[in-house]
Amino acid sequence: MSEDHQKLKLEVAMAVRMLENIGLLDMNGHVSCRIPGTDQFLINSRKASRASVKVSDIVLCDMNGNLLEGDSEPPSEYHIHTEIYKRRGDVQCVIHNHPHYQTVLGIADIEMKPVFGIGSFVANVPVYEKSSLVNTAEMGAELAEILGGGTTIQLRHHGTVLVADSVKAAFAKSVFIEENAKKQYDAMLLRTDIRVLEGENLVRTRDTAWQPSIVQKVWTYHEEKAVKEGALVGLVD
Numbered sequence: 001m002s003e004d005h006q007k008l009k010l011e012v013a014m015a016v017r018m019l020e021n022i023g024l025l026d027m028n029g030h031v032s033c034r035i036p037g038t039d040q041f042l043i044n045s046r047k048a049s050r051a052s053v054k055v056s057d058i059v060l061c062d063m064n065g066n067l068l069e070g071d072s073e074p075p076s077e078y079h080i081h082t083e084i085y086k087r088r089g090d091v092q093c094v095i096h097n098h099p100h101y102q103t104v105l106g107i108a109d110i111e112m113k114p115v116f117g118i119g120s121f122v123a124n125v126p127v128y129e130k131s132s133l134v135n136t137a138e139m140g141a142e143l144a145e146i147l148g149g150g151t152t153i154q155l156r157h158h159g160t161v162l163v164a165d166s167v168k169a170a171f172a173k174s175v176f177i178e179e180n181a182k183k184q185y186d187a188m189l190l191r192t193d194i195r196v197l198e199g200e201n202l203v204r205t206r207d208t209a210w211q212p213s214i215v216q217k218v219w220t221y222h223e224e225k226a227v228k229e230g231a232l233v234g235l236v237d
């Protein structure tokens with residue numbers, strides 16, 4: 001493995017720990033990252049605890065889920081990742097998690113709407129209606145087709161899949177799509193007929209929210225927070 005691959009493994013492991021630390025990953029989520037320019041990807045192993053995952057728990061697989069490097073198999077839902085990577089050359093990172101507010105809105109059949117500045121990239125989130133594990137290539141393909149060129153897809157009664165062009169961007173978007181869902185949920189407790197971002201205001205808000213510097217700022221903030229809380233201890237073995 002080159003130094004670059006090690007760096008990517010570290011990023012994936014950090015993303016898993018940091019998402020777990022803020023309640024956005026439970027014992028079963030996964031973060032993957034394509035090795036740029038190849039049909040191989042890194043992903044946290046099926047068995048490694050999301051709370052204590054180490055760099056050595058990040059395994060390398062091919063697009064059929066075959067283990068190329070590492071001593072543990074990938075999660076059974078690796079098909080989500082492979083089928084998206086096969087169809088989307090622009091995607092470098094895929095996150096699958098079970099975030100509370102997004103999932104609750106899905107259960108209530110309430111469409112996610114842009115309601116909060118930095119979370120306002122939320123738009124027409126499609127829904128995958130099969131709620132079981134996505135543990136076959138057929139289901140992964142079905143899900144990837146419904147996602148199309150989008151950023152995120154809701155898995156009804158299950159969770160969310162989100163894609164981005166880097167691990168850090170996917171991490172930041174995972175944080176703010178859940179923040180957006182939480183604000184929508186809370187606002188709807190006050191009244192169901194809420195005001196959503198729209199028109200020119202939405203366009204301007206969206207356009208200014210996602211500068212590259214924001215992504216790094218979000219990552220650094222959560223890294224520092226995780227360090228303070230002891231959530232990154234033992235990351236590198």
Ligand SMILES: [Zn+2]
Nearest residue numbers: 077096158159
């Ligand atoms: Zn799942």
